[in-house]
Amino acid sequence: MTGDTQPSDRELDAAAAAVREGGAVVYPTETVYGLGVDATNAEAVERVFELKGRDRSKPLSLGVASVDAALRHTRPSDRALRFMRAFLPGPVTAVVGRDPSLPDALTAGRSRVGVRVPNDEVALSLFERVGPVPVTATSANRSGTPSVTHPRDLDPELRESVAAVLDAGLRTGTESTVVDPERNVVHRRGAMADAIVAWLRNETGREPVVKDE
Numbered sequence: 001m002t003g004d005t006q007p008s009d010r011e012l013d014a015a016a017a018a019v020r021e022g023g024a025v026v027y028p029t030e031t032v033y034g035l036g037v038d039a040t041n042a043e044a045v046e047r048v049f050e051l052k053g054r055d056r057s058k059p060l061s062l063g064v065a066s067v068d069a070a071l072r073h074t075r076p077s078d079r080a081l082r083f084m085r086a087f088l089p090g091p092v093t094a095v096v097g098r099d100p101s102l103p104d105a106l107t108a109g110r111s112r113v114g115v116r117v118p119n120d121e122v123a124l125s126l127f128e129r130v131g132p133v134p135v136t137a138t139s140a141n142r143s144g145t146p147s148v149t150h151p152r153d154l155d156p157e158l159r160e161s162v163a164a165v166l167d168a169g170l171r172t173g174t175e176s177t178v179v180d181p182e183r184n185v186v187h188r189r190g191a192m193a194d195a196i197v198a199w200l201r202n203e204t205g206r207e208p209v210v211k212d213e
Contacts, residue, residue, distance in 0.1 A: 062115030
């Protein structure tokens with residue numbers, strides 16, 4: 001989704017520099033606004049939990065500019081890689097095996113991590129500028145409050161605490177579908193959920209488990 005406004009190259013460069021230096025930024029995706037830091041920086045990741053008031057037992061996903069970029073930080077199975085190439089970029093979070101280089105803070109100590117490649121020009125441009133490190137992909141809201149679909153809805157304290165807000169106008173508000181292709185599990189139904197369930201059914205010959213957490 002494209003808003004009425006788009007960040008300038010200068011704003012994107014400044015936001016990317018802030019992420020590389022350990023800061024946090026708010027950026028658009030095709031679904032909602034995200035809160036991004038260097039996902040390989042444990043201290044920066046901890047800051048995301050503080051800003052959101054998020055339980056540290058709930059892992060964060062990582063955002064990258066392409067499936068190939070994700071492979072630097074993840075260890076997907078063959079099926080998971082086929083799934084990623086079929087649905088990314090898109091409003092989908094693919095849960096796959098993590099690389100040991102990622103901090104435990106990001107994944108809550110788990111062996112798997114969610115991967116986002118948003119179908120959004122601004123998000124992808126930011127990720128490309130930040131690269132080669134991934135960026136956290138989590139909604140830019142305080143935990144327990146609605147996801148942010150426009151920068152005007154940002155929590156004032158959170159807005160004051162980030163280095164940059166990349167304003168690209170209104171987003172759709174439909175959350176990404178969270179799916180573990182290898183384990184044939186849909187953790188959260190969202191955008192494109194029916195197509196994803198059909199793909200899993202065709203790949204595995206079984207109905208996927210839909211938890212909708």
